[in-house]
Amino acid sequence: MSDSHTPPGSDGPAPADFIGRKTALRDQLITSRGRIGVPQLGELARALAHVVTDIPDVRRAATVALYVSIGSEPGTGPLLDELDAAGKRVLLPCLLPDNDLDWAVYDGSLVSAARGLLEPGGERLGVSAIAQADVVLVPGLAVDARGNRMGRGGGSYDRVLGRVPVGTLTCALLYPWEIGVTVPMEAHDRAVAAAASAEGMRRFD
Numbered sequence: 001m002s003d004s005h006t007p008p009g010s011d012g013p014a015p016a017d018f019i020g021r022k023t024a025l026r027d028q029l030i031t032s033r034g035r036i037g038v039p040q041l042g043e044l045a046r047a048l049a050h051v052v053t054d055i056p057d058v059r060r061a062a063t064v065a066l067y068v069s070i071g072s073e074p075g076t077g078p079l080l081d082e083l084d085a086a087g088k089r090v091l092l093p094c095l096l097p098d099n100d101l102d103w104a105v106y107d108g109s110l111v112s113a114a115r116g117l118l119e120p121g122g123e124r125l126g127v128s129a130i131a132q133a134d135v136v137l138v139p140g141l142a143v144d145a146r147g148n149r150m151g152r153g154g155g156s157y158d159r160v161l162g163r164v165p166v167g168t169l170t171c172a173l174l175y176p177w178e179i180g181v182t183v184p185m186e187a188h189d190r191a192v193a194a195a196a197s198a199e200g201m202r203r204f205d
Contacts, residue, residue, distance in 0.1 A: 021184050022150075022184040022186075025142070025150070025181075025183070025184065026141060026150065026152070026153065029141040029142055029150075029178060029181075030072075030141065032177070033071075033072035033073070033175070034072050036072055036175075041072065041075055042075065043198075044074060044075065044175065044198045045069075045074065045075025045076070045077060045078050045079070045198075046078045047198035047199075048074055048075065048076075048078075048079060048173060048196065048197065048198045049078035049079040049081075049082050051196050051197070051198065051199075051200055051201055052079055052137065052171075052173070052196050052201075053079070053082050053083070053086070055135075055169075055171070055196070055201055057134070057135050057169040058083075058135050060134070061088060061133075061134035061135045062088070062089060062134055063088070063089040063090075063091060063132050063133045063134050063135075064083055064088050064089070064090055064091070064133060064134065064135045064136075064137065065090075065091040065092075065093075065103070065130055065133035065135070065136040065137060065138075066079065066080060066083065066090055066091070066092060066106075066137045067092060067093050067137070067138070067139055068080070068092060068110060068117065068118045068119070069139070070116055070117060070118070073139060074139075074173045074174060074175055074197070074198075076137075076173065079137075079173075080106065084106060084108065089105060090105065090106040091103045091104070091105060091106070091125070091129060091130070091132070091133055092104060092105075092106050092110075092119060092120045093119070093156075093160075094113070094119045094120070094124060095113065095114060095115065095117060095119070095156070096127075099154045099155055099156050099159075100127055100156065100159055101127060101130075101156050101157075101159070101160055102124045102125070102126060102127055102129075103124070103125045103126070103127070103129040103130060104119070104120040104121075104122045104123060104124055104125060105120065105122055105123075105125070106120050107120060107121075107122050109121060127159075127163065128163060130160055130163050130164060131163055131164065131165055133164070133168065134168065134169075135168070135169045135171065136160070136161070136164050136168060136169070136170045136171070137171050137172075137173055137196075138157050138160065138161070138170065138171070138172050138173070138192065139151070139152075139157065139172070139173060140157070140172040140173075140174060140178075140192075140195075141174075141178065142174065142178045142179075142181040142183055143172050143174060143178065143179055143180075143181070143183065143192060143195040143204075144180065144181060144182055144183040145180050145204070146191065146204055146205070147191040147192050147193060147194070147195070147204030148183045148185050148189065148191050149172050149183070149189065149190065149191060149192050150181075150183045150184075150189075155188065157190070158188055158189060158190045161190035161191075161192070162190060169193055169194060170192040170193045170194070171192060171193065171194040171195060171196050171201070172192045172194075172195045172196070173195075173196055173197075174195055174196070174197050175197055175198070176197040176198060176199040178197070179195045179197060179202055191204070192204070
């Protein structure tokens with residue numbers, strides 16, 4: 001990810017008001033997540049797992065790229081368990097010092113990593129291993145009506161999405177109210193083909 005903030009079609013840094021709008025929206029979305037109670041987090045996570053495992057692309061997939069949710073993110077624990085029980089090969093990310101993501105196969109256990117993350121402890125496969133996945137499930141804070149995705153600002157998944165082969169389903173996992181939000185876009189931001197929440201899946205043209 002570039003260190004500059006550049007709107008689409010611009011060759012220079014974004015104006016302060018653009019950066020301010022994006023920061024304000026990100027803060028608003030994170031605050032909204034923080035208000036979700038623990039029981040509801042569990043219910044939403046289980047419903048999300050049901051929705052995602054019912055997606056035809058996921059049912060057909062041999063290898064699925066996922067991530068381990070933390071805090072108030074849409075929970076991926078039940079989904080990880082269901083994919084593993086279904087015999088899927090699940091790739092999980094391992095954060096590198098430059099914010100890029102390496103990958104390893106989930107073997108049923110996770111280890112503590114930097115920034116409070118949980119990662120697979122097995123062999124690292126390299127950043128290009130994401131191209132092996134038949135479906136790529138990614139985090140985010142919001143997705144607009146065209147699939148433009150807002151992340152937390154680190155740029156990790158913009159890099160990941162840039163390595164996914166054309167035709168591979170890329171799907172952001174969100175809360176229902178985070179789909180269809182107007183998202184300020186920058187030149188380096190990558191869109192997704194779909195978004196899934198506890199209420200269902202939406203594909204974008």
